[in-house]
Amino acid sequence: MKVCVIYDSVTGNTKMLADVIEKKYAEILTENPEEADVVFLGSWTDKGSVSEKIKAQAEKIHGKKVFIFGTCGFGGSTEYYEKLYERAAAVLDESNEIIGHYYCQGKMPMSVKERYVSMLREHPEDKRMQASLQNFEEALAHPDQNDLDRLSEILDALKLA
Numbered sequence: 001m002k003v004c005v006i007y008d009s010v011t012g013n014t015k016m017l018a019d020v021i022e023k024k025y026a027e028i029l030t031e032n033p034e035e036a037d038v039v040f041l042g043s044w045t046d047k048g049s050v051s052e053k054i055k056a057q058a059e060k061i062h063g064k065k066v067f068i069f070g071t072c073g074f075g076g077s078t079e080y081y082e083k084l085y086e087r088a089a090a091v092l093d094e095s096n097e098i099i100g101h102y103y104c105q106g107k108m109p110m111s112v113k114e115r116y117v118s119m120l121r122e123h124p125e126d127k128r129m130q131a132s133l134q135n136f137e138e139a140l141a142h143p144d145q146n147d148l149d150r151l152s153e154i155l156d157a158l159k160l161a
C-alpha cells in the first residue's frame, strides 16, 4: 500500500493538513502518484473551487482511491464544505474511487480585511460586509489544533495503515 499527497497551498493553511497526512503515512509515502494506491488531493479554495494547479493535477489521476481535503476562508457552514467537496470531486474522472473528504476554515490575507473595512467605511450598515468581517476574524485562528485532530481521526477511521 502506497500513499501520495498532492496539494496546493499558497499561504500555508492547506499545508498544515498535508503535514498531518504525510506524518501519519510517513512509512508508506511515495512522491510518484502512478505508484500510489491512495492519493490525498488537497487545495485551498479559489473562487469557490479547487485551484487551477490542483485541477490540472486531478485530471491526471486515474483508477486511484482518492481522499479530498482543503481549506477555505468561509467557515462555520457544513453545507459550504460539502459544496466545495462536491466541486472538487467533480474534477476527478469516474475511474477513481473517493474514499473520504475533509475541509476546514483557513485564515485569509490582511488585504481581504482591508477591503471589508474600507467597504464598511462607505456602507457601515451593510450586514453582509459585517458578517464577512466577523468571519475574517474567526478565520485567523484556523486551521487550529482541533481542526488538525479531527482530520487525524478521520484518517484513523480509513484504516489504511
Ligand SMILES: Cc1cc2nc3c(=O)[nH]c(=O)nc-3n(C[C@H](O)[C@H](O)[C@H](O)COP(=O)(O)O)c2cc1C
Pocket: 008, 009, 010, 011, 012, 013, 014, 015, 043, 044, 045, 046, 047, 048, 049, 071, 072, 073, 074, 075, 105, 106, 107, 108, 109
Ligand atoms: C484569490 C483568492 C480567492 C479565494 N476564494 C475563496 C472562496 O471562494 N471561498 C472561500 O471560502 N475562501 C476563498 N479564499 C480563501 C482561501 O481559500 C483560504 O484562505 C485558504 O485557507 C488558503 O489556503 P492556503 O493557505 O493553503 O493557500 C480565497 C483566497 C484568495 C487569495
